[in-house]
Amino acid sequence: MDRRSFVKGTLVAVPGAVVLQSAPAWAQSPSYGSDIDILNYALVAEYFLSEFYRRGKVQMSGKGARYIQSIGDDEDGHIAAITQTIQNLGGSPVQAPGLDYGKALTSQSTFLEFALRFENLFARAYLGAAPAIQNKEILQAAAGIYGVEERHAAIVAQLLGREPEGGVYVGAVNEPADKATVLKAIEPYLKGAKAATSGAAVTL
């Protein structure tokens, strides 16, 4: 038995006896497409947050400023890693979309609330996409990025002084988010979205 067989397309053929946080949406993710499509989907999410931290970090000071700087650096690192991977696979990375965050950048609290919302959502987006990833190395990297997005969410919630359970933490396990939910959430903040992502895997 080849332990890597799940990489080769048998991923959806799972037995019914899955107890750990079984989520039907995971088995019904035809929209994820190829690994390059998934990487481009992730790249849009990373662009979305990277640019947000670049514009909004002026709201922070002290420890919070250091944390936000580190978080923004992580997102930049994710962009570089994902872009390089897409190119290595012979694909075309999507361009950074035009973004307008509106009132989210007006104060420290609106900044952090927005960051928390999207760190949480994008962590869940990685969880949603993970079972559709075919290549083992990409899966490993995506999982590694996912965990760091969970760290970001927890610390942003901590900066906001959120309640531990249901704020800093989201329970013993997290819920995946499907692609449609994620794209719908970011759509209001994209400028010229269809142009920015046309021809790419990300369709709104």
Next chain:
Amino acid sequence: MAAGQLFDGEPVIEFSSDRDRRTFLKWAGIIGVGSTLTVLLRSGYVAAQTEDDDIDILNYVLTLEYLEADFYERGLGADRLSGRDLALVEPIGAHERAHVSLITSTVEKLGGTPVEQPSFNYPSGTFGSRDKFLQAAYTFEALGVTAYHGQVTNFQNGELLAAAATIAGTESRHAAILADLTGQNPFPRPLEKQASRNQVLQTAGKFIRG
């Protein structure tokens, strides 16, 4: 370092059955966790594992979750935390207990036999102060994160993989918060690190030296 030196000759993990001991030793493989291992290896009793099935992986992480759950139960019982510290750490203990029961029931549903909970011994002073408890907790969480990421691509069942990933994500949150509480960097790397079973068991073994 010889196993005897590592553990000062004291047993640090006590198993409730020979079967559980054998399972753990199989994971421990060639690194030598516990002073009895050398003897067992010499006698050809333990072979290094090369082809892990999903149940085996789940039993491995179950042992780590037992360790974490036990650690928080004792640490919180020592009554060293208050205020925001306590509020942030109490749910972590609850999460580890939930992970134990989730993994246990999953192993059972897959037709496997969950390992039983070992007994753990901690170095004296581990729960002696707020700082020592939280620092040890940070060490455990950081270890747990790397352990899960070390197994991500070993799962044959895609949904088990996704389920393990979300547990790993919870451990990432714990690690970040404990880093914050202990004045360390919650974001040491842009991607989570991986560790093999042997690396994890070596670190766990050192930490829980009796």
